[in-house]
Amino acid sequence: MRFEPREKTTPIFELNVMIISVILSFVALSILLFIQGKNPLQTYKMMFSWAFFNPIGLQGTLVKFVPLSIIGLGLLAAFKMKIWNIGGEGQYHLGAIGATLVALFWFPHLNIYLLLPVIFLVGTIAGGLWGAIPGLLKAYLGADEIVATLMLNYIGILFMEYLVYGPWKDPHGYSFPMTATFTENARLPIIWGKVHWGVVVPIILAFLMWYIFEKTTFGYEMKVIGDNKDAARYAGMSVKKNILLIMIISGMFAGLAGAIQMVGIQYRLQPNFSPGYGYTAIIVAWLSRLNPFGVVVVAFLMGGLFVGCEILQILMKLPISITYIFQGLLFTFVLLGEVYIKYRIKISKRGA
Amino acid sequence: MKKLVGLIVFSIFLLTLFTGTSFAGKLKVGFIYVGPVGDAGWTYAHDQGRKYLEKKVKGVETVYLESVPEGSESITAMENFIATGCKVIFATSYGYMDPVQELAKRYPKVIFEHCSGYKMAKNVGIYFGRMYEPRFLSGIVAGLMTKSNKIGYVAAHPIPEVIRGINAFTLGVRKVNPNAKVIVVWTNTWYDPAAEKEAALSVLEAGCDVITQHQDSPAPQQAAEEKGAYSIGYNSDMSKFAPKAHLTAPVWNWGVIYEYIVRKVLDGTWKSEDIWWGMDKGAVGLAPFGPMVPDEVKLKVLLYQKKIEKGEFFVFQGPIKDQKGNVVVKEGEKLSDSDMLKMNFFVEGVVGTIPSK
Numbered sequence: 001m002r003f004e005p006r007e008k009t010t011p012i013f014e015l016n017v018m019i020i021s022v023i024l025s026f027v028a029l030s031i032l033l034f035i036q037g038k039n040p041l042q043t044y045k046m047m048f049s050w051a052f053f054n055p056i057g058l059q060g061t062l063v064k065f066v067p068l069s070i071i072g073l074g075l076l077a078a079f080k081m082k083i084w085n086i087g088g089e090g091q092y093h094l095g096a097i098g099a100t101l102v103a104l105f106w107f108p109h110l111n112i113y114l115l116l117p118v119i120f121l122v123g124t125i126a127g128g129l130w131g132a133i134p135g136l137l138k139a140y141l142g143a144d145e146i147v148a149t150l151m152l153n154y155i156g157i158l159f160m161e162y163l164v165y166g167p168w169k170d171p172h173g174y175s176f177p178m179t180a181t182f183t184e185n186a187r188l189p190i191i192w193g194k195v196h197w198g199v200v201v202p203i204i205l206a207f208l209m210w211y212i213f214e215k216t217t218f219g220y221e222m223k224v225i226g227d228n229k230d231a232a233r234y235a236g237m238s239v240k241k242n243i244l245l246i247m248i249i250s251g252m253f254a255g256l257a258g259a260i261q262m263v264g265i266q267y268r269l270q271p272n273f274s275p276g277y278g279y280t281a282i283i284v285a286w287l288s289r290l291n292p293f294g295v296v297v298v299a300f301l302m303g304g305l306f307v308g309c310e311i312l313q314i315l316m317k318l319p320i321s322i323t324y325i326f327q328g329l330l331f332t333f334v335l336l337g338e339v340y341i342k343y344r345i346k347i348s349k350r351g352a
Numbered sequence: 353m354k355k356l357v358g359l360i361v362f363s364i365f366l367l368t369l370f371t372g373t374s375f376a377g378k379l380k381v382g383f384i385y386v387g388p389v390g391d392a393g394w395t396y397a398h399d400q401g402r403k404y405l406e407k408k409v410k411g412v413e414t415v416y417l418e419s420v421p422e423g424s425e426s427i428t429a430m431e432n433f434i435a436t437g438c439k440v441i442f443a444t445s446y447g448y449m450d451p452v453q454e455l456a457k458r459y460p461k462v463i464f465e466h467c468s469g470y471k472m473a474k475n476v477g478i479y480f481g482r483m484y485e486p487r488f489l490s491g492i493v494a495g496l497m498t499k500s501n502k503i504g505y506v507a508a509h510p511i512p513e514v515i516r517g518i519n520a521f522t523l524g525v526r527k528v529n530p531n532a533k534v535i536v537v538w539t540n541t542w543y544d545p546a547a548e549k550e551a552a553l554s555v556l557e558a559g560c561d562v563i564t565q566h567q568d569s570p571a572p573q574q575a576a577e578e579k580g581a582y583s584i585g586y587n588s589d590m591s592k593f594a595p596k597a598h599l600t601a602p603v604w605n606w607g608v609i610y611e612y613i614v615r616k617v618l619d620g621t622w623k624s625e626d627i628w629w630g631m632d633k634g635a636v637g638l639a640p641f642g643p644m645v646p647d648e649v650k651l652k653v654l655l656y657q658k659k660i661e662k663g664e665f666f667v668f669q670g671p672i673k674d675q676k677g678n679v680v681v682k683e684g685e686k687l688s689d690s691d692m693l694k695m696n697f698f699v700e701g702v703v704g705t706i707p708s709k
Binding site: 050056060064158161165166174175176177194267268270271272273274310311314317320 | 382386388389415417418419421422423424425427428429431432433434435436446447450470509510540693694695696707
């Protein structure tokens with residue numbers, strides 16, 4: 001068996017491969033469900049109808065869609081430049097910390113129309129700073145960004161825990177590790193059930209991202225650097241500066257997501273508030289084939305997958321591991337599809 | 353386009369199938385867990401309680417959601433229960449406290465029970481177990497079994513519940529062995545086998561010959577087994593993980609509380625209650641002793657167990673001194689429930705500090 005690079009591929013071909021990859025992951029999961037004694041088709045129907053057509057399910061899907069898509073858009077920017085930022089989780093936590101700092105300690109009494117923008121701003125900056133650290137390490141010291149961003153996730157989460165167990169602990173909270181709750185002026189208005197106005201942000205940001213990459217020289221440079229660093233350097237582009245910049249932008253998105261999550265639904269900082277959106281967003285960005293609008297669609301579907309798996313636990317009595325297995329299968333098949341898009345697989349018999 | 357319309361119609365059809373009261377006659381009860389049911393610890397103990405409930409009470413169907421993050425997102429998870437017909441919801445971690453309050457306002461006909469918190473409402477009851485009672489008894493075991501007079505405590509997060517356990521344990525140790533010290537090491541984890549094993553090894557290397565723990569993994573037990581020391585488990589009987597080390601373990605029997613509450617719901621007499629049951633009602637207890645525990649130790653434990661169950665002995669009864677030797681509970685006084693729930697100091701005999709107090 002040999003792998004031969006494909007010269008050129010059409011978008012239609014790529015899309016088809018992706019769709020087939022997703023279908024294959026469903027087929028693989030069906031085998032597992034079948035072993036568990038469940039009817040796969042019935043299971044899938046239940047998941048989809050609940051996650052996208054039941055009012056309660058759809059609310060849950062939309063709530064999860066917001067952080068997944070915003071972090072995903074940030075990661076997409078870095079991935080386009082082939083900078084592997086897997087620190088979304090830490091940057092998300094820093095954004096949440098920044099939002100809490102403003103809402104509870106800096107300006108707790110500010111008018112809502114002034115307070116919310118300040119919260120978004122500080123959350124975004126906090127996330128950006130958390131992205132800047134591995135950006136600096138990568139650009140100027142040549143450190144591996146995968147390790148650096150991953151490690152900073154743990155530091156970010158532990159820093160959040162330090163705050164809620166220590167200086168930020170609610171003085172009236174029976175010593176439980178939580179901050180006080182945000183006041184009404186630090187909460188995003190609700191549209192429907194638990195769905196808040198943050199739900200429109202990903203769509204705006206997707207347009208922004210598309211504009212940056214398709215219409216600005218900055219975006220063009222990013223793509224060139226991603227394709228060939230040496231060529232970019234030769235053309236006079238500052239690779240180091242751009243690496244740092246893209247890590248900051250990537251972190252800013254995750255930070256904004258954390259801030260929106262705080263004022264949109266959480267209203268307080270407490271340990272264990274994230275189900276790992278920063279990690280799931282990696283899959284989201286990748287499944288979208290690095291297309292900003294794709295991120296929005298995939299994040300919505302991925303949110304639905306979480307909710308669908310919740311209902312499977314309740315109605316089908318399946319364990320939560322099914323969610324993790326499904327995510328793993330999806331990612332594996334999409335990566336295999338990626339290989340297929342890049343290479344033609346030739347099976348040649350020896351001696352033939 | 354036709355396909356899409358068809359899909360929507362079909363989905364609405366499915367909806368009517370799955371929502372509503374298709375489980376007629378049976379009371380549907382939902383459990384929301386913070387960890388996986390297989391953690392051998394906190395969530396495992398609650399899930400055993402759920403199974404016990406299903407076995408003991410006819411006409412009840414239970415469902416659960418595992419590994420649900422705490423905070424407001426748990427609201428959407430719990431709404432799934434309500435939308436599928438659950439009439440009673442047990443929220444089994446303190447981080448679900450405010451989400452439960454919010455949901456209770458929106459769904460006044462659903463009964464909520466929150467574990468280990470303090471906020472109640474007309475349709476929200478709270479429940480917990482007086483774990484400090486078996487903790488005290490396990491302290492007696494440790495105090496009598498130690499030779500080095502150094503006992504290790506692998507502590508989880510610095511919250512009142514954990515601090516209360518450390519203090520009750522230490523009071524038990526010092527009751528029978530006033531020279532012994534309890535050395536506390538924090539892991540800041542609930543379930544992280546690697547970190548918890550490391551922490552256990554660190555106190556064992558510091559000369560402790562008996563250790564106990566507050567986390568959900570049996571890793572500290574295994575560390576004691578490897579080092580030839582003794583250990584006391586937590587949450588559930590952990591003896592199978594460390595047969596030579598495991599002396600006993602303070603354990604939860606949530607099932608009796610679940611049975612009590614659900615029976616009340618079934619016969620229509622449920623009221624919002626603050627349930628904090630102890631050993632007398634069997635909500636907490638000690639796991640069976642290992643073969644290495646001598647009879648005189650067992651007798652001593654049994655003596656105090658009887659006294660506690662009869663209400664003749666109270667664990668947090670004065671005089672109790674803090675680490676600096678100041679009297680915090682005077683002779684003849686008892687700590688109130690609310691003081692115990694807020695506990696934020698160490699008693700005399702504990703070596704260690706409460707981080708960022």
